[in-house]
Amino acid sequence: MLATLTTLAVVTHPGPWAAGFGWVFFxxxxxxxxxxxxxxxxxxxxxxxxxxxxxxxxxWARGGSAESTLSERFAKGDIDETEYRARLEVLRANRPNA
Missing domain, CATH: 1.20.5 (Single alpha-helices involved in coiled-coils or other helix-helix interfaces)
Incomplete structure (x- = not known):
């Protein structure tokens, strides 16, 4: 008798999907x-x-020019004066509007 009632309760219970709110889980x-x-x-x-x-x-997003970058490197001591002047000369010689 208990097995029959348990089976009937499991079969007839609607569950969460049959209640009408199953679409909420999506x-x-x-x-x-x-x-x-x-x-x-x-x-x-x-x-x-x-x-x-x-x-x-x-x-490229900082907005500096090549000469300002070169000046910063010279100020930090990354390059010496002769290298600074040589690179500055190359930059100024290769300007598009020169």
Whole structure:
């Protein structure tokens, strides 16, 4: 008798999918895709803003010229005066509007 009642309860119980809210479970992955996408968007937006200010970022985004980069290297002591003057002469000789 108990086995019959248990079988009847299992067979006739509608379960979560038959209740009409089964489609809600498909929104869970969509929610996490949106959260991860928002995090990626905010991180890249912050980096772009920092690069636009010139504080950090790749050398081509800093907005400096070749002569200013050469001057900075000379000021830091990376190159000596003769190398600085030689490279500066090459840069000025190869200007597009010269």
């Amino acid at each position: 929104l869970i992955p969509l929610f996490w895709f949106l959260v991860i996408g928002l995090i990626i968007f905010l991180v890249t937006r912050g980096r772009r803003r920092a690069w636009a200010d010139g504080a950090d970022g790749p050398p």
